[in-house]
Amino acid sequence: MAISTSTIGSQILNQNILKTNQDYFNTLQYRLATGTKFLDLKNYGTDSARIVDLRQEIESRASYSRAIDLADLITKSYDTAIDAMGNTMQELINAADPLSTQDTNWPNDNAVIADNLLLELQTNLNLEIGGRFIFAASNYTAQPVVEMRNLSVYTTTDIGVANTIETANTVPQHVVDSGGAATTESYHTSFAGANTIDENAWETLNVTIADNQTIDYGISATHTAFQNAIEAVLRFKSATQTGLTEAQRRSFLTEARAAADTARTQLRQLQSENGVAMDQFQNAKDLHQAFNNVSQIALDDLTGADTATAATEMSALQAQMQASFATISRQASLSLVNFL
Incomplete structure (x- = not known):
């Protein structure tokens, strides 16, 4: 037994x-x-807390990097669109300085050019990225700009009457036939009548790129540069209407060139400011990536x-x-x- x-x-x-x-x-x-x-964190003993910290930090920085990627895509789209609108202003300046406007085809030919220029601005300002109209500020689910080819041309009573540039939070507007009917119009979809207020149409975007670090980067269709750009094309288009004297036509063209030159300068400045944001995004992303590379090595040493x-x-x-x-x-x- x-x-x-x-x-x-x-x-x-x-x-x-x-x-x-x-x-x-x-x-x-x-x-x-x-x-x-190990599968279970408890099996790592005293290294468990360090592993948790490293994992959380890596995920946090990866999350910031994803947010930066989206913001970076938008700022790069801004850069492309602003560059295109700067070229549009140059095209207008060239077209608004003709040798002569006496050719009978000049009004019709240049009316077509004006509509094409308006369409170029409209297309860029209504740019959509990932279901978001990037120039629409907080109203990003709707196009910020109307069909601008349908806007009225100025009348001869508007020659020499400068358009007032709106500032936050008034929606951009302009007055047609200031010496007569004085009709207020706007290129912006938020417009609901003279002196419309819409804070959301002016609000900029922002993104958190690191703990306690946020960058404002959004550009709205209400920006002064775009107001002047559209004003320039409308003045140019007004020069193509019938019934004008040569002096009146020349006056509209002079005003168009002046507004276009102002807009072009402002667009360059806006592009420069946007470039600063692009650089900040890239620098932040590089820092996150460098930190995560080092952290991942440390984590692999502990858990690998x-x-x-x-x-x-x-x-x-x-x-x-x-x-x-x-x-x-x-x-x-x-x-x-x-x-x-």
């Missing part, structure tokens, strides 16, 4: 050893499959498993476990014989 008890005790011991080996075998399988040491070693240990352990199974099987047979 003593032999039987000893055999059963030995069998239980071997079974416990086998279970321990099986658990470690599972751990080795996990290391080989994932490249990390040597897969080659794990594979070697698995092979040896597998052979050991097979031998244990055989031993337990023999012990089970001996135990049964001893009891008989």
Whole structure:
């Protein structure tokens, strides 16, 4: 009977050893499959808190980088659109300085040019990125600019009457036939009548690029540069209407060139300011990436498993476990014989 008890005790011991080996075998399988040491954080002991901190910091900076990517895409789109509108102003300046306007085809030909210029501005200001009209400020679900080719041309009573440039939070507007009907119009979709106030049409975008660091970067269609650009084209288009004297036509063209030159300067300044934001985004993204690279190395040092070693240990352990199974099987047979 003593032999039987000893055999059963030995069998239980071997079974416990086998279970321990099986658990470690599972751990080795996990290391080989994932490249990390343990599934449960508690198994890392005193390194657990450091691992949590590193993971949280890496995810936080990755989140900032994703936000920066979206903002960077928008600012790059601003840059392209503003550049195109600057070219539009140059086209207008060239067209508004003709050798002569006496050609009978000049009004019709240049009316077409004016409409094309308005369409270029309209297309750029209604630029949409990812379901967001980027020049619409907080009203980003709707186009900020109307069909500008339908705006009225100025009358001769408007010659020499400068358009008032609106500032926040008044929606841009201009008065047609100031010496007569004095009709107020606007290129902006928020316009609901003279002196419309819409704070959302002026609000800029912003993005948090790091802890306690936010950058304003949005550009609205209400910006002074765009008001002058559209004013320039409307003055140019007004010069193409019939019934004008040569002096009146020349006056409209002079005013168009002046407004276009102002707009072109303002667009360059706006592009420069936007470029500063682009540089800030890139610098912040580079810092996040550099930090995450270093942090990931530190995290890998703490959690990373040597897969080659794990594979070697698995092979040896597998052979050991097979031998244990055989031993337990023999012990089970001996135990049964001893009891008989």
